[in-house]
Amino acid sequence: MSLLVVGSIALDSVETPFGRRNEVLGGSATYFSTAAGFFGPVRLVATVGEDFPQEHVEFLAGRGVDLAGLERRPGRTFRWRGRYEFDLNAAQTLETQLNVFADFRPKLPQGFGGSEYVFLGNIDPDLQRQVLDQVKAPRFVACDTMNFWISSKRESLLRTLRRVDLLFVNDAEARQLAEEHNVVQAARRILSFGPRALVVKRGEYGALFFFGEHVFATSAYPLEAIFDPTGAGDSFAGGFMGYLARRRREDLPTMRKAIVVGSVLASFAVERFSLERLTALTQEEIHDRYAQFRQLTHFDELELDAFADAKTGR
Amino acid sequence: MSLLVVGSIALDSVETPFGRRNEVLGGSATYFSTAAGFFGPVRLVATVGEDFPQEHVEFLAGRGVDLAGLERRPGRTFRWRGRYEFDLNAAQTLETQLNVFADFRPKLPQGFGGSEYVFLGNIDPDLQRQVLDQVKAPRFVACDTMNFWISSKRESLLRTLRRVDLLFVNDAEARQLAEEHNVVQAARRILSFGPRALVVKRGEYGALFFFGEHVFATSAYPLEAIFDPTGAGDSFAGGFMGYLARRRREDLPTMRKAIVVGSVLASFAVERFSLERLTALTQEEIHDRYAQFRQLTHFDELELDAFADAKTGR
Numbered sequence: 001m002s003l004l005v006v007g008s009i010a011l012d013s014v015e016t017p018f019g020r021r022n023e024v025l026g027g028s029a030t031y032f033s034t035a036a037g038f039f040g041p042v043r044l045v046a047t048v049g050e051d052f053p054q055e056h057v058e059f060l061a062g063r064g065v066d067l068a069g070l071e072r073r074p075g076r077t078f079r080w081r082g083r084y085e086f087d088l089n090a091a092q093t094l095e096t097q098l099n100v101f102a103d104f105r106p107k108l109p110q111g112f113g114g115s116e117y118v119f120l121g122n123i124d125p126d127l128q129r130q131v132l133d134q135v136k137a138p139r140f141v142a143c144d145t146m147n148f149w150i151s152s153k154r155e156s157l158l159r160t161l162r163r164v165d166l167l168f169v170n171d172a173e174a175r176q177l178a179e180e181h182n183v184v185q186a187a188r189r190i191l192s193f194g195p196r197a198l199v200v201k202r203g204e205y206g207a208l209f210f211f212g213e214h215v216f217a218t219s220a221y222p223l224e225a226i227f228d229p230t231g232a233g234d235s236f237a238g239g240f241m242g243y244l245a246r247r248r249r250e251d252l253p254t255m256r257k258a259i260v261v262g263s264v265l266a267s268f269a270v271e272r273f274s275l276e277r278l279t280a281l282t283q284e285e286i287h288d289r290y291a292q293f294r295q296l297t298h299f300d301e302l303e304l305d306a307f308a309d310a311k312t313g314r
Numbered sequence: 315m316s317l318l319v320v321g322s323i324a325l326d327s328v329e330t331p332f333g334r335r336n337e338v339l340g341g342s343a344t345y346f347s348t349a350a351g352f353f354g355p356v357r358l359v360a361t362v363g364e365d366f367p368q369e370h371v372e373f374l375a376g377r378g379v380d381l382a383g384l385e386r387r388p389g390r391t392f393r394w395r396g397r398y399e400f401d402l403n404a405a406q407t408l409e410t411q412l413n414v415f416a417d418f419r420p421k422l423p424q425g426f427g428g429s430e431y432v433f434l435g436n437i438d439p440d441l442q443r444q445v446l447d448q449v450k451a452p453r454f455v456a457c458d459t460m461n462f463w464i465s466s467k468r469e470s471l472l473r474t475l476r477r478v479d480l481l482f483v484n485d486a487e488a489r490q491l492a493e494e495h496n497v498v499q500a501a502r503r504i505l506s507f508g509p510r511a512l513v514v515k516r517g518e519y520g521a522l523f524f525f526g527e528h529v530f531a532t533s534a535y536p537l538e539a540i541f542d543p544t545g546a547g548d549s550f551a552g553g554f555m556g557y558l559a560r561r562r563r564e565d566l567p568t569m570r571k572a573i574v575v576g577s578v579l580a581s582f583a584v585e586r587f588s589l590e591r592l593t594a595l596t597q598e599e600i601h602d603r604y605a606q607f608r609q610l611t612h613f614d615e616l617e618l619d620a621f622a623d624a625k626t627g628r
Contacts, residue, residue, distance in 0.1 A: 040622045064627035086495045181400045183518075184538045204497075205519035208536060217610050219531035222522060224498045246620060256613040261620075283621040290616045296531050297611050299570040302604045306560060306575075307597040308354045313378035 001245040007121020024274035028121035031231035035238025039246035045069035049077040117245040162194035221267035239265030315354040315559040321435020338588035342435035345545035349552025353560035359383035363391040431559040476508035535581035553579030
């Protein structure tokens with residue numbers, strides 16, 4: 001498969017009700033690659049500073065990530081510091097140091113331009129289009145974004161959306177982007193902006209997938225403890241795109257399965273801090289939890305005689 | 315089938331972003347009976363005042379509801395006035411006039427004591443047990459409650475829970491009752507209080523069903539407009555209990571189907587104000603939407619070769 005991701009690599013400092021971690025590996029491209037890596041090799045384009053620990057580079061290389069597009073620049077690596085309260089759906093950002101990420105100008109190395117599957121992580125929509133300009137004939141492009149770009153770079157974001165097949169957002173972002181409260185109507189509006197598919201992530205409640213007039217809903221896996229929600233969205237996208245690129249199909253049944261694969265990867269990602277759980281994860285565990293999702297959500301057909309007799313009411 | 319409901323009958327005045335209604339038919343027993351009535355006759359125990367419009371009595375009788383337990387007392391009917399903002403998950407109560415409901419002492423008429431299926435609507439847990447004392451050999455008892463009883467009558471509520479098979483609550487109530495934030499752990503705790511099953515309603519996100527170690531998750535039907543969420547929970551309970559009583563089975567596959575039937579009824583109830591949509595609803599529409607829920611949530615098995623080759627990473 002040929003799957004390209006462009007996004008951030010960060011050193012995250014995170015506090016949750018379950019503990020804290022200081023300067024651990026994070027960033028959208030990192031979570032995405034690790035999740036997608038279960039399905040095949042991933043090509044990564046990102047930037048880090050001089051201080052980026054070599055062990056993290058080796059970790060990614062060891063996951064089969066092609067690091068030809070990893071640029072090491074003078075300065076410090078992107079840092080994010082955040083906290084989650086008991087409502088683990090919303091992160092509270094305490095500090096963002098863009099550092100080398102501030103001047104990130106994604107440049108695809110030789111060979112990456114032929115990628116068929118492309119994931120544009122949550123970066124400036126101008127840069128997202130610069131990436132697309134360097135890909136010859138993308139087969140399926142997905143992108144992520146956030147409230148900051150929706151409000152500050154709306155026109156640029158809309159230009160990007162005209163060139164992507166699928167958008168990943170959470171429900172607040174969907175409402176903001178569509179300027180519409182009802183999520184079904186918001187989805188319809190967003191699909192009119194260009195993408196033919198939309199994933200609305202709803203945290204612990206699951207996700208909705210819109211594809212034309214078609215809707216698919218997944219519940220999130222009910223976990224007894226969510227240690228650290230950081231990276232859940234990018235792990236979801238990584239599972240989704242990794243599976244799609246692996247199958248090299250974008251029909252509806254395949255995309256529905258990809259949504260569940262994404263939910264599975266996200267459910268594992270949040271079970272430990274940083275990439276701890278994804279690192280220890282096996283293909284068999286992914287397969288098993290996918291099967292558990294079927295157990296969790298499937299139900300039998302309704303009998304034809306389920307109702308009272310229309311004449312007697314009995 | 316023999317299905318008994320004890321609860322409120324009210325005149326509701328409701329404001330939502332879509333409009334308002336003044337003194338329309340409402341109350342837990344009303345929504346429950348109307349939803350459950352699609353599956354067979356319902357026995358109702360409730361009280362109304364002298365001012366209760368006769369047309370509402372005739373409406374319920376016309377739905378096949380056995381009104382032998384409907385007591386008309388001196389005074390005014392229970393009134394509730396509330397408002398929903400754009401976040402339709404939470405009602406804002408503007409006014410509650412208990413009126414004759416304040417002295418409600420449910421008394422089962424002859425014949426109702428033999429009911430097999432019992433739904434205890436959201437009333438004082440002391441009264442809920444008084445109802446159970448009058449039922450000879452209930453086969454399956456479900457109950458609803460709310461934050462008010464959880465905080466003000468906790469001990470009484472716990473006594474009631476020891477005698478019920480299934481509890482319906484929303485997620486905030488589940489957390490409050492269990493004194494535990496995580497919904498899976500909250501569910502386990504609540505099941506240790508007595509009920510063998512628990513439904514956690516999550517509004518527009520769907521519902522979780524817990525039965526011993528077993529979990530089932532449904533998404534809510536994605537609606538383009540939710541006109542009036544009043545009665546959604548009681549319509550859910552009515553669909554669930556009506557279907558269960560109709561099938562006269564409480565095995566796991568039947569209860570999973572009952573959860574979806576409940577979701578279907580709730581999804582219709584909120585499409586119009588008061589009971590307007592449930593009144594116009596047909597068995598065929600219920601059957602169709604049930605099938606749409608399968609379309610919405612089912613997905614195929616994962617291929618065994620979905621993953622990268624473990625040796626080569628390709």
